[in-house]
Amino acid sequence: MSRKGIYDVHCHIVPGVDDGASNYEETKKLLQMEYDQGVRGIIVTPHFRFRMFETPIERIKEQFVLVQRAAAEIGNDLEVYLGCEFHANMEMPDMLRSGKVSTMAGSRYVLAEFSESSEASYIRERIYALLSNGYKPIVAHIERYEATRSDLNFVEELDDMGACMQINADSIIGKEGFSIKRFCRKLMKYDLVQFVGSDCHNTSDRISRMGEAYSYVNKKMGEEYADYLFIENPQKILKDAKRRKER
Ligand SMILES: [Fe+2]
Numbered sequence: 491m492s493r494k495g496i497y498d499v500h501c502h503i504v505p506g507v508d509d510g511a512s513n514y515e516e517t518k519k520l521l522q523m524e525y526d527q528g529v530r531g532i533i534v535t536p537h538f539r540f541r542m543f544e545t546p547i548e549r550i551k552e553q554f555v556l557v558q559r560a561a562a563e564i565g566n567d568l569e570v571y572l573g574c575e576f577h578a579n580m581e582m583p584d585m586l587r588s589g590k591v592s593t594m595a596g597s598r599y600v601l602a603e604f605s606e607s608s609e610a611s612y613i614r615e616r617i618y619a620l621l622s623n624g625y626k627p628i629v630a631h632i633e634r635y636e637a638t639r640s641d642l643n644f645v646e647e648l649d650d651m652g653a654c655m656q657i658n659a660d661s662i663i664g665k666e667g668f669s670i671k672r673f674c675r676k677l678m679k680y681d682l683v684q685f686v687g688s689d690c691h692n693t694s695d696r697i698s699r700m701g702e703a704y705s706y707v708n709k710k711m712g713e714e715y716a717d718y719l720f721i722e723n724p725q726k727i728l729k730d731a732k733r734r735k736e737r
Contacts, residue, residue: 494528494717494721495528495529495530495531495567495721496527496528496529496530496531496700496701496704496720496721497529497530497531497532497533497720497721497724497725498524498529498531498532498533498686498687498688498690498698498700499532499533499535499573499594499601499628499656499685499686499687499724499727500533500535500575500601500630500631500656500658500685500687500688500689501520501524501532501533501534501535501687501688501689501690501691501698502534502535502536502537502575502689502690502691503517503520503521503524503532503534503557503570503690504517504534504536504550504553504554504556504557504572505517505553505556505557506553507536507543507545507549507550507553508536508537508543508545509537509543509691510536510537510690510691510692511691511692512692514556514560516692516693517556517557517560518560518563518564519693520690520692520693520698521557521560521561521564521568521570522564523690523693523697523698524568524688524690524698524700525564525565525568526701527688527698527699527700527701527702528700528701528704529568529688529698529700529701530567530568530569531568531569531570531571531724531725531728532561532568532569532570532571533570533571533572533573533594533595533724533727534554534557534570534571534572534573535573535574535575535594535601535687536550536574536575537574537575537577537603538574538575538576538577538585538591539577539603540577540579542577543577547589547590547591547592550572550574550592551572554570554572557570558570571594571595571596571728571731572592572595572596573592573593573594573595573601574591574592574593574594574600574601575601575603575630576591576600576601576602576603577602577603577604577605578602578603578604578608578612578613578616582600582602582616582619582620583619583620583623583625586600586623586625587623593625594628594727594731595727595728595731596731596734596735597626597727597728597730597731597734598624598625598626598730598734599625599626599627599628599654599727599730600620600625600626600627600628601628601630601656602616602617602620602627602628602629602630603630603631604616604629604630604635605635606634606635606636607635607636608635608637609637610637610638610641610644613629613635613637613638613644613648614644614647614648614651617629617648617651617653618651621651621652621653626652626653626654626730627652627653627654628653628654628655628656628684628685629648629653629654629655629656630656630687631656631657631658631661631687631689632645632655632656632657632677632683633657633658633661633666633670633673633674633677634658634661639670639673642676642677642680642682645677645682646680646682649682654684654685654723655677655682655683655684655685656683656684656685656686656687657674657677657683657685657686657687658686658687658688658689659686659687659688659689659698659699659700659702659703660688660689660699660703661673661674662674662686662703662706662707663699663702663703663706665699675710678707678710678711678715678719683719684719684723685719685723685724686700686703686704686707686719686720688700700720703720704716704720707719707720
């Protein structure tokens with residue numbers, strides 16, 4: 491397990507705003523779990539999805555204060571930032587611009603989620619909409635969609651366009667089945683993935699296995715590559731956020 495301090499860029503730890511942590515106690519347990527996995531930086535990403543998760547940003551920010559408080563109680567070396575897992579819709583750029591939905595830690599990066607059955611043409615068009623409005627899309631759990639899982643060329647095309655890809659820790663280590671594990675290996679082999687997230691929701695069945703995933707990648711792909719995915723790329727988000735803040 492890493493002792494260097496890895497990052498989680500996709501998780502549902504903010505209490506009472508989506509289908510993740512339900513209260514402060516669970517938030518704290520999830521943060522402790524992340525900490526025990528070697529995570530020292532977390533971008534929390536509550537869902538925003540029309541007709542399903544529409545918690546107002548003001549409420550999310552209020553609840554995020556509780557995440558900050560719980561993190562401080564766990565360790566002064568645990569940093570938390572606010573992001574969002576933004577289910578793609580036709581109003582994405584406007585909603586981001588107006589601040590109704592958070593980017594990743596205030597950076598230009600946006601964690602964009604699609605439906606499992608979303609068509610390639612829709613994914614391509616929404617990614618293009620984000621890019622052309624100055625955002626840096628990160629496709630959430632790219633291993634989950636039919637359009638990407640069945641066609642590595644399409645993932646390559648998204649990469650060429652300028653999108654980043656995120657895969658889940660559980661998918662890397664085989665908790666989602668062998669074919670998904672193999673697909674993740676391929677993405678890593680061809681350098682078609684930039685981020686790993688736990689996508690943890692609770693302390694029972696959707697937990698954080700970030701440290702296990704780091705160890706696996708370290709073993710199979712080498713330490714340099716593991717650090718690139720789990721440390722260096724997440725730090726790029728935070729650097730981008732810092733630049734935007736200072737301007
Ligand atoms: Fe998620």
